Structure formats: structure tokens, C-alpha cells
Amino acid sequence: MLLRTLFFILLITPGPLYKAVAQVKLTDSLRHELTGVMQDTSRVLLLSELCLQYRLSNPDSAMGFGQQALQLARQIDYTKGEVDALGNIGFVMREIGNLPNALKLEFKAYQLAQANGDFYEMGRIRNIIGNIYLDLKDFDTALTYYQQARQNHTLVRNQIGLAITESNIGSTYEQMNQLDSAWTYEYRAYQNVLRLNLINNLPYVLRILGNIQTKWGDLGLAMTYYQKSKQVAVKENNLRNVAFANMAIARLYSRKNQLDSCLYHAKISLEESQQGSYKRGVLMASTLLAETYQYVNDREALRYYKLAAETKDYLYGEANFQAIRSIAFDEQERQRDLESAQLKYQHQVRQYTLLISLAILLVIALILWRNNLQKQKANALLFQQKVKISQQSDQLALLMQELHHRVKNNFAIVASLLNLQSHGLKDEKAIQAMRAGQQRIEAMSLIHQRLYMTDQLTSVNMEEYLTDLATGLMQAYGYHSANFELVFTIEHKQLDVDAAMPLGLIGNELITNSLKHAYGNVPQPWLGIGLFWDKSDLVLEVHDNGSGLDLINWGKNGSRISFGKQLIGSLSNQLGARVEVRQQGGARFRIYVPGTSLKNAQIPFPAQSILV
Template sequence: MHHPYRLLLPFLLFACLTGSAVFASPGGDTTQPGIPDTSKLPPDSIGMHLLRACRDLREQGDYMASLEKGLQALQIFRQTGNRIKEASTDRNLAQLYQFMGEQNSNPDYIRQGLNYARTSLDLCVAAADTAGMVASNNTWGVIYRSMALINLDQPYWYDSAMACYNKALATISPSGKGKGVTAPLYNNISQVYSEGKKDYPAALHYLDMAVRIAMAEHSLDDLSHDYGNISAVYQKMGDKKKSLEYAYKTLDMARQIGTANRLINAYCQLYNSYDHFGKADSAFKYYFIFDNMRDSMASLAATKQISDAQTKYETEKKQALIADLNGRNSRQQKRIALLLTGLAVVVLFFVGLFVLFKRGQRQKRLISTQAGQLEVMMKELHHRVKNNLQIISSLLSLQSYRLKDDEALEAIRLSQQRVQAMSFIHQRLYSTDQARMVNMQEYLQDLTRSLVMAYGYTEQTLDLQVEIARQWLDIDKALPLGLIANEITTNALKYAFKDGQRPALYIGLAEDGEHLLFTVKDNGRGWDMKRWEQPGASFGRTLVETLCRQLKATQNLTYHNGSIFAFAIPKDNTYAG
């Protein structure tokens, strides 16, 4: 029988060794739709070519190039006064920021998308463009739904989204203007019923109407969205067969379309379905593909370029406004110049102080620039370390294929888990604004959930509680604590739960005066304390002892309705590694 992850290994090694995302476009501009010779085209035609390029590049996942084309098109349509095309461009930019905000859980991007959607709707109302008003209200609703996804404690965003969708449906003209948005509207309404109202039959009702329209119009893109949402609804209803059936239909549609965004959504839905129904191997396979594609579209460089492009556009717009104001106020400037001449003597008095001030400012800017470069380099370093750790894990997996001895296979598996524990740290460091601080709640949850899934448990078969009072911790403390949690949790999952009762794990990190208190507890049958306390009893024990010495920590093992490992770490200790 072939190992389920064997097909993924070439994919992994290629992605990590090239230092770039597997699904990213090659260098140059070969993936961007070409813009013809603009010297022979009127401005509006150039703008339309740029707008089409903006749409295509967004679906391919090249957000930086999409943003540049969209801003160029927007500038042209504003200059020519084509308000309908300007509104269409604003909608595309709104959707672009919605994609980026949802994939990166960044509310600032989504708020930027709301601004563009609001501008698009205002332009359509002013131009009496019915179809544009329908599309703009739909886009506005989609962005509100994205805000609900990344702000789970604010469910009222779903109500705002539903209000936009209903307004869009009411705006559709009896003559047919705006009717082309009906299928996406039904699809989007189904998400409100499924995610916000938990009314799954109603969600399937709207999805059925959306599928019928999409089939009649032969719209593969709409069908891809519809099938993905149908799979998600059946997943919530507990129907494994139909959830996986529509998840694979989603992947089939995405492959026919061939765009990165649709493929990412398809692989994510397959992972969610398999994970929900406890199929750990298949879930891991599709999560790995999804995670690599998502990483390729969320690099630090791309994020910085997007910010720079938006800043450049806003700067050019402000410069044009300044130039216009300068032309209107030229006489005022002349009067100001005469006053400045009269103050020249006073200015000379401050020249010396100004020179000293400028020297200090230059030094300050230099320090700030170097600090920013160092932060970017640190994030890139963490990204590469994470990729290299994935290579090591893959090589260990390749090595395990040749081994027949159970003890050797188990040693390889434990080594992979230790490498994964370190990989989680570096993944969090490069994907946040913190270069050295780790969110322990998220890190320990990711680590323990991956171990629980690896040993065949699910949320339905094992009670897992992670309770963290000290949220942020320096990497010098976070990494040893993660490895300690990995060792103890692994042993508990392997040996503790043998007596048939419902297994439970508790991991806690609290503060007590001058110490951090780290606790790992299970409700299993208990450990052999004499064997654990015997020097050199196992590699795991040796590793935990070494990590405790590095942290200058004390450890204590007790048994009360299960095993309790307690560690006390001085807050102001110097890392001894």
C-alpha cells in the first residue's frame, strides 16, 4: 500500500528548495495579460484593457500586478469622466482588497474594500446604472460577510450583508438589467443562512437556485462557488458522502477554470471536509497543498509592494491636486515670497541650529531604515527556516519508507513531530508583525491539535483545553516550552489512554510572582514515575531535562486522576542554550 503523502513529497521539496511558492507565476511579466500598443488607442480603450488585466491577474493570485493595473485604469476613467467604467473599476478593486483581507485575516484591507464598494455604488446611483447598482450592492454584501468571518464575535455583519443582498435583488429591473448577478446573489445569501443563521435547509434551497442558473448560463466560475458552499453545508449537517462529493466537484470546476484563487478554495474545502469527518491522512494531504498555495500568495514582499502601490497612487492623486491649487494661488505665493525675503535675516540666525537638527534627523532616519530592513530580514529568515524544517520532515518521511523495524519507524515519526513543533514557531513569526514574540495561545493550540490528529483523535473523541494567561512569549522561551509540550503530549497520546474512558488533555501557562507556571495534564492511567525519574530512561525524558536546564526551570510530576507535569520557569532567566 502506498503511503498517502508520497505523492506530495516532490511537491514539497520543489516548493522549499526553490525558495518560492509552488503556484507562483515565473519571473517577468509572462502571466500578465498584455496591453496592446497604446499609442493608437483612445484612453477609454486603454482603460478597458487595464481593467480586464486587473480582473485576470486577481484570479491568478498576482495581487500586486492586479492592483497596479486597476489603479491605472481608475486614473484613466476619472480623467475621461467615464463614471460607469470608473464604478466597475472600483468594484474590482473592492473585490481585490476583500480577497487579500480574507486570506490574511486583515480587517484594514477589508475596510479599504468597503471604501471602494461605497464609491462604486455612489457613482452607479449618480449615473442611474441599474446593473451597476446591483453589482455594487452584491460586492458590498460580500465584503460585510468577509468582515464577519474575521470578526467572529461580531455576528451583526451577516445582517448587514443580507441587507445588501436583498437591496440588490430588489434593484434588478423588470427589463432584465442586473439579472446576471442573480446566481451569485443566491449563492451569497446561502452563506448568510449557513454561517450566520445556521439554517442549513434554507441555505441548500438558495444554492439549488444558484446552481440551476449557473448551469443554464454554463458558468464554471459560479458552479465552483456553488459546489464549494454546498459541500460546506453538508459538512455542517454531518453528511460525509455528499460533503466530499461536492468538494470534489468544486476541485473539478477549479481545475477547468485554472485560477489560483479557485484552486485554493477547492483544496481548503477538501481539507475541511476530511478533517471534520476524522480522516486525518486525507485532511493533511489537502491542507498541505492549500497551505503552500496560500503562503505563495501572502509573502512579505507582495504585502509590501501592495502597500507601496496604493501609496504611490494616493501620492500621485495628491500631487495633481497640489498642482491645481498652485495654479490658482500663484499671486498668493508671490506675496508670500516677498514676506519670506523680509524674514531672510532672521532665517540666517537659525541656520546653525537647523544644520545640527538636519544632522540628527539623518541619523534618526538611518536608524529607522536599518531597523525596518532588519525586521524584514528577520521575517524572511523565519520563512526560510520554516521551509528548511519542512524539507527535513520530508526527508525523514522518505527515509521511513525503507525502514521495517517498528522502533526505528517510531523514532522517525517522533523526530518529524519535533521538527513540526519548531516549524510552527517560525511560521507564526514570519506571518505576524512580531519578529521575536510568539502568541502562545495560537502556537500551543496548533501544535496540540496537529498531534491529536496525528494519533487518530478528533474534537469529538478527545477533550482538549489550552488555557494561556501569558499570551506573548519570547522565542527563547516559547521554543523550549513547545518542545516540552510536544514530548509530554505525545507520550500521553501513546500510552495514557488505555482504560476506555473519554481522554482529556489540559495545557496551561500562567504567572505567579517571579515565575511562569507551565502545566500539562491528562486523565489517563498515570505514568511509571520511578521509570520517568530514572536518569537516561528515554530520549524524551533526556530532552525534557535538557530543555529545563536551558530555561533554568524546575519540574514536578504528580498523579491525581491522571498525570500532572508542572514546570516553574523564572521570568527574568537568561536562556542557557
């Protein structure tokens, strides 16, 4: 109720909507524009638009313009113009009550629009066909065409067509007495008519809203809608809607039992409807006049009953209904034939698609078969090559093991020769030199022994190697595990042979140095050997608990530098390493090897100490 009250306030408030009265009438403007247009498509559309506009005030002129538009459109083979003209001529015929021909023309227009895929015209024509079925009180069919029209309008974003069709849907629901649905559609149409400035459609919308209010029982608000509808129609020279507004006002006075006012407006409506040949208006006005006069003047009542009967027979006579049924049946048959042709075409398309798909699948299968055959050949070749490479790898591994074994044996022979040679010497320094050389050779031999005893032909297990090296040197210098403690902290267990060899020799020199010089007066000798990471450097550490060493003399580089110190320096340079010597409860040597100079170097898990 609040919504209707607000609408009433809006309705009676003056606004810019009716400024159109000060403008030149649309029909005059179109006729003036027509004088400067040649015999082309633009002229067809102008003539057709004049037909549409004159239907509201002068149906005879409307028919004349429509026929001219249709003739010119066919002459220049302009299908869209032909569709537009046929639709508008049918619209005029519907207004004057010639419903069979109106429906026939609209179906013809729809057929052309459908063939051209013109969804704009299809929506417009479906709306007019819905109007014809609404005149026939076939509400279900009318709503079907209106909903189809809405779909077409929405598809092409035709806001004007959508607003008009929704107004017609509202009118249909009003005549079906489904007033809530009627109000929803009609009020939305009213808003869109205002927004789009559709002045010629406003009187119709206002009149339908008045009908809804009448059925709701709000006769005062209904009268306001009817008066406003009439006011706008008069200003726009819209004779049809003036006549229909007067008819609605007459009915409202009849309901209020104000018979004089009812007769007055009904007579005006009848006169206007006869002037415009609006048969539906004539029928409604004459029927109301006959019903009203039966209480006051039988003669007048009979006269108007006779007019109403003639008009009703013209509009809804059996011949008309038969003609309409025949036209509708023909259209339904055409639509069925069209749907059948479409189904047949779709079936053929599906068959062709299936055949093409099968052909494509066959080609794909052949390609896959060929690729699979080539893949099998390639796999067989790869397998043969893999077997060959595996055999070569096994042979290479065997050769490498044999090579390391032979190198180890050669080192052992050299070490034995040095040992034999030392037995014939009398000079103690010469004997010590021979012994040191023998130990260096044995240190290198031990690496090759590790290599040929494992599957790792290019890397050395440094934990095992350093343990064996230190244990062997400890025993060689007369120490035993019972009275000598060896502690190993090995984080980096695997080391490439290129780095393992120089580090092994450096370790041999440092361990030998500690065993020879560190433990003169130490009751419980201890030696720590480590290989761990310090940031990005791999560190070899040899740390004893002996008497220490003279760091000043160690740092000097004189002509009498020992061979062991020279060897440590040379091997460190080979590795790009730096040597650190500290006095820390004995001598502590550290060799820092950059990780970037090591192959496949990775920082291992945290170190764990092994006590021997």
C-alpha cells in the first residue's frame, strides 16, 4: 500500500516528462524528414515508422504509409524493411479489429525475420502476436509469445521493446485477475517508460495501473491514473488511448453508480473509437452504453446493443475465429516443418561429425601405431646401448680396480725397496729419511687400496682412511691403543680422490710429526684427528697434547726448512688451502680447504666423535 501511495504522489507531481507537448509532433517531424529522403532503405524505414505512429491517431493514413513502405522494400529487395513494414501493417490491422489479416501478416513478417536471424524484429513481432491473442482472450498463448519476445529483447539488449512487452504482460495478468503479478510487471514497465521517455506508451501503462487499482478497490487512485492517462494521450494527439481512457473513466463512473458521467464519457469514447476505426473501443463503449441505458431508455439501449453485436461479430465472429485458427494452424505446421528440417540437419551434422571423428580417430590411431612402432625400435636400440654401456662400465670399473690394485702393489714394492735399503745404512738421519719416505708412499698406497676394495672408484671414505692411517703410524712408532688415545671427528666422510690424495699426505706428515716430537714426557698421550666444515671451508685438523712447538721458528722460511713442512705447504697450495698453526694444550694444525675447490662437496650431518 505504501508503494502505491508513493506512486500516486509521483504521478500527480509535475515534472519534465510532459515537456514533449512543447515539441513538434513526431509524425510531423517524420513527414518533413521524408521529403528529403531518396528511394532507398532510409525511406522505407521512415514510411514504416509513420505507419506505426499514425496507428494511434489515423489508421487510414497509417495503412497508406505502411503499403508504400512494403512496396518500396520489395522493389529494392530490402528484407529488413519488408519485415518492419509487414509487422507495422499487421499492428494497424489489429488496432482496427481485422485480427485474421493482422495475424497472417505478423506470421509472414516473423517468417522473414526468422530466416534472416533478425532477433530484434523477431522480438517485436512476437510482442504484436501476443497482443492479438490478448484481444482474443487467449491469455496462455499471449503470455507464451510475450515471454519469447522478452527473450529476444534481452538477447539484443532492446530496452524499449522489453519495457513495452513487460507492460503487455502486466495487462494480461490484470485481465486474468492475478493482480500482484500484474502490478509487478506494470510498475516496472512504468519506471522504464519514464526512463526511456516513451511518451506514446505512457497512457496505456497508466490505464492498466488504474485497472489494477480499480480491482483492488482504490477507486480514487484509479481515477487519478485514468485522468493522467487521458491528459498525456490528448497532449500527444493519441486518439486511440484518449478513447480507451474515456472508456475506463466511464466504467469507473458506472461502478460508482454515477450514470450521467458514465454515459457522457462512454459516448465520447464511442465517438473517438469510431473516428479512428478502433473496433475494440467501439465494442466496449457500445456495450457499456447499452447496459447503462437499459435502466433509463430502452430504445437507446437497443440501438447500442445492436451496434455492439455487429462489432462483436466483426471482431470475434465464427468466420474470424476459423480464419485465425487456420492461420495459426498453418504457422504451427510451418514451425513443425522448420523444426523437423532443423532436426534433420542436426542429425546429418551429427552423422558427418561422427564420420569425421572416426576418420580423425583412425588417423590418430595410425599415427600412434607408427609412433609406438618407432618407440619400440628406439627402446630396443636404447636397451642394446644400455647393455653395451653397462658392460663397458663394468669393464671400466674392473680396469680401475685393477689399476688401483696395481698402483697399490707398486707403492708396496717401492716401500719394501726403501725398507730394504734402509737396513744397509749406518747414518741415522739417512735411515730416518728412508723411513719417512716409506711412510709417505704407504699413505698414498692406502688410498689406492681403499679405492679398489670398494665400488667407489673416484671417491675415498675419509673416516676409514684416516683411521687406518693414524692407527698404522701409531703402531709404527711403538704406541699401543692401551696407552695412547686416538680421537676422530669426521663430518665429511666421502672425498674425491683428487682432494683425498693431497689431504692424506698432509695428514700423514702432521700425524708423523706429532708421534715423533710431541710426547717425550707426556704420561697419557692423546691425538685428535678431524675433518669437518667451518662455514664454507673443509678443515683437516691434527691436534696433540704434547709439549707444543715454537711458533716463531715454525713461521720462519729459511734455507733449512724441513722437507715435511715444504710438502705440507706445496700440497696446501695445490688445494688452494691455508695453514693455521696454534699452541692450544699442545700443537694444533688446521688446513682450511675452500669448498669451491672440492668436487660434489656437501655439508654433512653434525659431527660425531669416534674414540679408539
